[in-house]
Amino acid sequence: MNDPAADVPALPPPSPWERERPARARVAPAREPLSRERVVDAAFTVLDRQGLDGLSMRQVATELGTAVSALYAHVSSKDDLLELMYTRLFDSFEIPEPDPGRWREQVRDYARAWRHCLRSHRDMARISMAHVPFTAELLPHVEALLAVFRTAGLPDRIAAEAGDLLSTYIEGFVLEEGMWQDRAALHSGEGSSLARPDWREMAGEMQNYFASLPAEDFPHLRAMAGVMVTDSSDERFDTGLEIILRGLATYLPSPPV
Amino acid sequence: MNDPAADVPALPPPSPWERERPARARVAPAREPLSRERVVDAAFTVLDRQGLDGLSMRQVATELGTAVSALYAHVSSKDDLLELMYTRLFDSFEIPEPDPGRWREQVRDYARAWRHCLRSHRDMARISMAHVPFTAELLPHVEALLAVFRTAGLPDRIAAEAGDLLSTYIEGFVLEEGMWQDRAALHSGEGSSLARPDWREMAGEMQNYFASLPAEDFPHLRAMAGVMVTDSSDERFDTGLEIILRGLATYLPSPPV
DNA sequence: TCAGTGATTGAACAGTGTTCACCATAAGGG
């Protein structure tokens, strides 16, 4: 079930005398033909299994049980494939309708949903980072965020920058998250990828590292060792988000809370 | 002058009878020996000339006029080389000493210097993004930023997040800047890389694009077309930075301005 | 003078994205 090439007779030799090809000719039409969607789906499964560095056209092809060159009939290049994966991300979470009284909650929910999407597939933040979010499919999202910011009362110059600031923050945060995760996984058992990296162990090691720094050179890093470790990833994300929201709120005509 | 392999006799056939190698043996000791620094230097020049996608070990080797495998005596891998380039960035700008009364100016200056560094070499933001800023060489910078935030009076939880937020913002901003630049360069004459991408032309095209959007679906994007274009990159960077600084200031015990 | 040592070489290996001449299958027309 895990082997996508199970139904294609690759191992037995060609046997050139037998004129009719028994398995291939009758089974092949049974499997549904390739399509852009199926290629993108396969790309996602190999991405989740092997990460972005292991995502090659050959891997996608063997995942589908086809030849590599068959992919290029549905996808013009690997960059094109990555872009398709990128835009598909945005199909899965909702666009808020502006509600001036709740703009902060709306932005918060939107940001959390975005982060959730980026974390739903391995290395997705890296793919996201490589693409500028201005394709036609994403314009509704940009528009919606702009709507929330402007109807909340933010000046145009601030609203224009707020979207970029938010997207930059979210993508950067998840990217860094993923890098720590990879580093932790590489640190503990490398072979056993099933044993998820133990955050507690990693945190303890970092705390020890900070505590081992020379006190006269790094007094603040030493003092912060506790804080940097106790906070979970979700809490850190929320505080960074809150800093941005508070900064935006200072531009509102009415005095912020 | 542009051909780095001009002094190495690659074209003439081996001529196996002539025992003494006239040119190579006498000239080779004249050129200074390879070193880690020289490899990194060469990597920077080919990075500036061909971008990160064109930065291969072979290119670096031909830039130095040596064999590819010679590089691996001074650099353990390409990732190692990229990390050396990354850490070298931080040698070139200064670390501020905390001055509680001027913390906002200090952070602003620091951020601008950082952006300047990231823009000093092509695609540097992409390299920077791929590395988590916690190597031993960068700890002084982290410490200095923490010092500024803490002596300014920020709570520890906020100070810990502020550095990450700032670095994420700066790197993300420069990354996006570079992508727009590349896209503009690719859009206008692809062959003439000397003709720097005309920002004015690009801006006009984007404005036209926004204006061409259906008014009922994208009212805010249409309304913002002017703002998004008139602001220069430096202005946009400063406003994003200001949003973050204002957000941080709301956590100060004394009321912000 | 000679051994030793470390930097440098060229060739090789496994893998990448991409292209292209071929061919097999399915549909449609005579």
Add this chain to the structure above:
DNA sequence: CCCTTATGGTGAACACTGTTCAATCACTGA
């Protein structure tokens, strides 16, 4: 019923990539 045509899959090839390794080079200390 046969023949033609087109679509899309095939496998081999090309020009790359990062990395390794035995052999060789230049140069040192004895």
